[in-house]
Amino acid sequence: MSTATLPEGDWIRGLSIKQPYAACILAGAKTIENRPTRWRLGWVLLHASKTIDQPALRIPLIGRTIRGRQLACGAVVGVARITACHKDPEGRPPCSEWAEPGKWHLVLEDVHELPLPVPVRGNVVPWKPSPDLVTRVFQQLPDLRP
Template sequence: MNALSIRQPWAWMIVNGHKDIENRPWKTHYRGQIYVHAAKGMTHDEYGFAADFARKLGVHVPPFDELERGGIVGTVKIVDCVDEDPSPWFFGEYGFLLKDPKPLPFTPLRGKLGYFPVDPEQLKIATK
């Protein structure tokens, strides 16, 4: 299954069912379930912007130091790619519409740009 690396706290908001769109500057034709990979990098400024934005929508994200980074945090299904949407989470050039988010136990894993393949066996081995 493919994974997509997303910076925190956006990754947390997606797998916990708050954020229904992932904004990207590129369009995708991919449809289906992906692993949500929480990117290793996150600055305090990025966190502050995202947490303030979420708070205005009634979502309170965990503190900076409690967000897991550098690994798989859940799954979500990409059901469409749009260039406009009424969702308050849409502010990108393109938005990947998301459904069926599921948090998973954190599994450390190196991320990559774009979609990247993850063998489910890797996750089983990493969690043992």
């Protein structure tokens, strides 16, 4: 994909996620990402932070989901689209087994895993990727047209 086919302007952000949760998203099992604040809808680069949540590796749901998968860290590992951002109504059951009460739930769809992780430093808050990084990511996804 050439840079000419990518949208111009402020259309994509970076979303940093600890492992093994990033791997669960890439596997297609985790469609909700929990955040303390509301996020805007649209495309995000999925960045696996350098931190691995070690206790989470012992959770059966996560263990089943990531079995046999590599846990890349400190790299963009995929692309997804946030299609909704909501909180569960108080007193109602969670929208997903991955949803944390009281948090904003980012609904992730159109998840695309990169064949090769692209090393980059991320941030916890929405961060703006450089045009070079976006180009390097989308070169690996030639059929994806955001």
